[in-house]
Amino acid sequence: MNTQSNIPAELFEPAVARPTLDVAVASALPFWPALRRQLRSDARAIVSLLVIFILVIAAVAGRGLWPLDPAQQILGSAAQGSMRAQRALVVRTTIDEPIIELSPAALLPAPQLASPQHLQVLEATTERVKFRWKLVAGAHSYRIYRNTHAPRDHADLGLPLGFTTARGQVSFSDGLLLRPRDYFYSVVASDGADEAKTFATLTITPQPAIGLLEAQLQGLVAADVHDVTSAPQTVLLPAHPLGTDHLGRDLLARLLQGARVSLFIAISAALLYVALGLVYGAVAGFAGGAIDHWMMRIADFVIALPFLLFMILLRIAFGIAPGESGVMPLVIALVLLSWPSTARLVRGQVLQLREEPYISAAQLAGAGNLYIIFRHLLPNMLGVILVTLAFAIPNAIFTEAFLSFIGMGVTPPATSWGAMSSDGVQNLLIHPTELIWPALCISVTVLAFNLLGDALRDALDMKVQR
Amino acid sequence: MSESASSVELSNQATAAANQLLRIDQLTVHINTPHGVVQALRGIDLQLRAGEALALVGESGSGKSITALSISGLLPESAAMVGGDIFFAQQRVNEFDQRAWNKLRGSRIGMVFQNPMSSFNPSMRVGDQIAEVLRAHRDLSKTAARLRSVQLLERMRIADAAARAHQYPFEFSGGMLQRAMIAMAVACEPQLLIADEPTTALDVTVQAEVLDLLRELRRDSGMALLLITHDLGIVAQIADRVAVMYAGQIIEQGPVGALLHAPAHPYTAALQAAAPTIAQDFLQAIPGTPPDLTNPPSGCGFYARCKHAMRICMDGAVPNFELNAQHASRCWLLHPQCKNSEPSVDV
Amino acid sequence: MWRYILRRLLSGVVTIWFIATATFFAMHFVPGDPLSSERAMSPEIRKNLQIKYGLDQPLAHQYILFLRNMLHGDFGISFTQQNRRVNDIIREHFPVSALLGIVSLIIATVGAVLWGAVSAHYRRRWPDSAIMLLVIVAVSLPGFVTAALVQWLVLALNRQWGFTVLPVAGWGTWKHLLLPAWVLGLSTMAYMTRLMRASLLEVAHADYLRTARAKGLSAHRIFFRHQLRNALLPVITVLGPAIAAITTGGFVVELMFAIPGLGRYFVEAVQQLDYTVIMGTTVFYGAFLVLMVLLVDIIYGVVDPRIRVAR
């Protein structure tokens, strides 16, 4: 093969400049820069860190961000959807006096009930809608329905609001969760036994309004104002971007307060118990022998306690003094029950690291135990600790939510996302947003920390593999 | 050359073609990794006759295992055969589908891997794992397969085979498990046994037992053996021919005696020199590291570590020079124009 | 093996004793005398209780009395429901919780194995990504949120179709069981799906799987006999925590789906500070969970020959 002799002879001379033998191994980056580089290339990490950052800012800024008082109840605007700031007429709510129209015709039974005629609006504010109609011959009473679209037929009249009670009553007033939008009121006559098949419909658009007393309570109107009929005035009602809850409290303000409480519990409990576990595990692992044995026995016992049961138990045991929010007992109970898993993990790491040659070298060189722990052991365990922390926080959030949900967590007037969800579940069918927002907050926060934990673990695994 | 001599040679060649069990032509395999495409095999040519024992030697990472896995269609998902052909018993296996492979593997090609402890299913009895391969390829009843697997274990000189067949892999010692692995590989009397570093994970004392067993099996059954190792001591004991791999290429190939006593390639010579001192891991004994296969050099892969490197060595691919019909090497030192044509043992 | 089981049983007994002790002292430190609360309680019940629990006796005495009662399986009488023994409450309502728990554990495990297998099979392709996304969403939803959302959706569906597709609350028929069991098992299923996927992928790279392929076995046999079987082992180890999660998760689910299980009674007892019921059910649940973990360990030992033979 290839034996043709046409190769220049000088090519067979020894090579001069040869590349040096590549023995140098790429030097490893220190912990933080390496981690940062890994995380920066991970979309999960970026998104979750961003979300966590926003949440923490929101929780810390709190009322600086949205000044409404989270505890203020505005019963007049309970369970509302998203609302812009709006002008509202101040009205004085008086007792409703029904209009009675008695005529002999009404008393005589009629073979056929006609549909009511001449429907007429008397009041149209969100505080009260009132309307009347002409007497229908033979009608015993009238049933009133309300719908949000024009009824198509007799079966489509909408929400039955009630029926007139007084004989000859030809008016009706409605104050049930009114919003400034179109309502279709239908009136159906009834002879006491059967409802007529005919009906009359009236479209009413209530004007935004607030009761005088309510306005005074909120400080929107001076306390000495009594007459608003002769001198009508309007006030500016605050916006509720996320609406209000069943007690008329601003949901956004409450979410922010809840964020502060939930995140405080989760982050402080997680930090505390990871720190406690770290110290405990490091001491046990470093001491070894009988001390280690007994320390770990204690940890084993605490791990054996059914976690949520004992959270409940401890929470009861700590009790709640009047005026307390239940936050501190929760944090303490969380710390008391959660530290052993971190302690086990850290102890395992310490036992492993202790065998590393550079540790024994440091010991031989006369380094003190504390020096070794802080200079060698802790930096080497940073990765594991970070991952533990990232997963500890969502667990604490879940625990808080669970306890608050069964009424064993944060108590009023303080609130948390868990406590808000608990309220929201009660009102789910009439006002789902009250559950959806706090639930979304819990889920997004937990999701963010879980994703961050995953990203951290992958990043650190990769570092180990290199 | 006289007339008669050339006709003898021709007839020899004809029998060789008929006897040929395995032929690999210009096999090229690429592996996708996060760090780029590793050119694991860069044009491998290899032939194996029926009943022949070929040793494939080379440093770790030179592509021996990838070659073995290509032959049995077991390349990892990330790897792809991007060029070349493989013929097994005159059949081109490149386009084999799963069914065709399953007829071949375990039945006509047996495989023994490096680490017996991790190569057995930990949650299945050893006897069942042997019986399983018998039932997949032979029309045997469950009891017959069990009986046969006990016989096979006995044949591998495992004491108390019936009881052993009933045990789990973790109850076996490494050497015993490797013998069970061999039993599994030869259960269906394959034409080719591929053993990928079968003794590397074992104690030195146990290594000899396993090698004896392999030799004995070959003598009795006449199967061909592709033995992968990096221990030249083993090569001398068992192989007919040797192929030396370096950086995804076969850089020297020849009869065991000629190759070991008169290596034609500086790398083979270096291996030879390194072998007696550090039998297990001579990687340290040859200074330097193999080239990065994500970006292999265009010239000789050994250039950076070679004492004899010449200017021509980086000048494109090194041709395969034939010393004789059986012995060939990829080194410019064999070029007739080269004055220094004796690769010395001192590297 | 038997020695191992015996040893585990013994340590289980010690753990239960520890749980009982911790319960006793936690309840003992509740501010104020449990009997002096403003709860309506007839004088004779109060008297009986005081004698029964020796509340006038020194602490050590009370503790011994408590242990002795527990040992005899006597958890006392409810503080708030007159003449109702805690034992009866447990006997009556635990079977409901157990049925719900078992069904949701089955849903969770079977679902996890299926989804995990699909996910591992389509690794890095869209079915895998979709399943992993659902998994992480599912583990990020608190149980009561899932429950509320599901009830809401099914209610809307029932209304839409004009008949009850599935009841969203109550207890009695198998139809009542489906929604709560699924909700209760969801996060466990998600967690185990992830584990199953990771485990299958790890086993997929194991040497013995390459051996199985080198033996020319059918894809079917390789998957079921070699890959799945070994991948299932780590999933079994998390059954203990899974049972604990399903048991405590049941508290909320029973409450929300109006299921007369023990969990709901426990939560109600907690809300009403019914001390005997709290203590009795806590110790009962504690013992139950310890036994379950023990059972899972033994099952694991039976399934994994490395442990079965070695012990």
Ligand SMILES: Nc1ncnc2c1ncn2[C@@H]1O[C@H](COP(=O)(O)OP(=O)(O)O)[C@@H](O)[C@H]1O
């Ligand atoms: N699964 C894999 N993924 C990525 N690279 C691989 C893989 N298997 C082998 N390689 C690469 O292919 C080359 C040859 O490997 P191999 O055949 O295992 O070497 P040998 O068996 O000779 O030690 C090496 O460079 C190795 O890094």
Ligand code: SF4
């Ligand atoms: S080709 Fe050149 S560099 Fe390569 S081994 Fe031969 S002499 Fe050395």
Ligand SMILES: [Mg+2]
């Ligand atoms: Mg190899």
